[in-house]
Amino acid sequence: MICALASSVCFGAASVLQAMGARAATPGTGGGVDVALMGRALRQWRYLAGLALDGTGFVLQIVALRTLPIYVVGAALAASLAVTAVIASRLLRVRLSRVEWTAVAVVCAGLALLALAAGKEGHREGSDALRWALLAAAVGVLLLGVVGGRLPQRPRALVLGLGAGFGFGVVEVAVRLIDGIDFADPVWYALLVGGGAAFLLLTSALQRGSVTTATAGAVLGETIGPAIIGVVWLGDRTREGLGWLAVTGFAIAVAGSLTLARFGEPPEVDETGRVVAAGAGTGAGPAKG
Template structure:
């Protein structure tokens, strides 16, 4: 379990650092059709070295995430991944010269405290395979992420950011559960296709959200989508449990880590260049550090 926790936290660091790079690259990419979801945006973004570097960190983080999911309950790994916002906040304060308020530094400490409590309370990873329909349910959910993206692109700016972020979070949540279900490269396993479709769709939605709309709102939606659902699936169907008598601590740690992450959701926003003369402030929802994949 110690190795799993180390991998989960290292994965969080990778995703948090990638967030800063990807947000800046997505904002610098040439504008497209003006739709809420622009598939070609991903291609335009990957032409920039920052986005490619972010993808490299995402790849490393994903490998570490797989190791963590094979040894820890999903709710622990999910909370650790949501805590990547704390990593993004700290890196933004150092690298991008973004100032953290006292409330935000407190939120970072709260996230760390919640994760520590979760680590103490978590039991061994469950070993149930889940019902046969679970893999097909994941695949259907992955297709649903595509539909959410298509519908979200037609919404006004504020709800569009929330819907796209929530859809991306659900897609990343599909990946978390699918990793637990896949035993090997079986071409007949629906969980394998759910992983590929869910992860790919989530990246497209998230990249669009990073460039358009209030990405602060999108990041909060993403944290909720990728954390709560997979945790419930792990407990209900995959046998994830806590240590005897520590259920209250796991619930408290999960809630505390999630609350702290949502407090830091403003770091889903790419930093805007300061206007010449330094007089005008960036509009509401356009301040803060960078973010992307958690």
């Protein structure tokens, strides 16, 4: 659980840095998913710093997924938005409303309930059908990006965000299914394709649409599906008689995270990199000092 929460801290800090890097990159032409955008974003130091934090968070996530049910880790990762909100309020001096501070408390309460109710990770081995289905889902994320990138601006961010969430969900399940290095196992390719596609879609969504909408879509995509797979196919369980508590904790943690989705939006900065205002459309006042 400590690793899951530490992973959430890393991802929460990384999301703001990556969003700032994506917005600072030279925009491409057209409305679709911009494959070259990743290369341009990698020239931004903030994006690179975000990737470094993501790498650390991913290692911690792997440790957590090997010892905890997927639904617990997924909810903890969604809680990274609460981490981002707190960082923004302290370091960027972004004002949080009472509703948002309440949402932070709700996320923490939901995680506490999950920690009390969670049982051990399931010990079922994934079937061959599940492994191949996971690879198909990873390829489907790429196709969803192609389709979503052609949509009008308003639904585009939601579809790309959902696609990114599905890709990160593929990674969560793949980590559970991997048992040693075997490149004949389709799960390895699902991990690589799903993770790569998720980063590509999320980067495009951060630059080309509403980051709040994209982040909310990603939270839904990476929590609900993997949690169901963990319970139904991999045998994740709760402590005896506490299933209702786990469901309640999961639901309120995700709901609180969705309330904080606007904190995927980067703050506005001037030419020197100094924060001059909260993210566009957030409703927060300008940063002081």
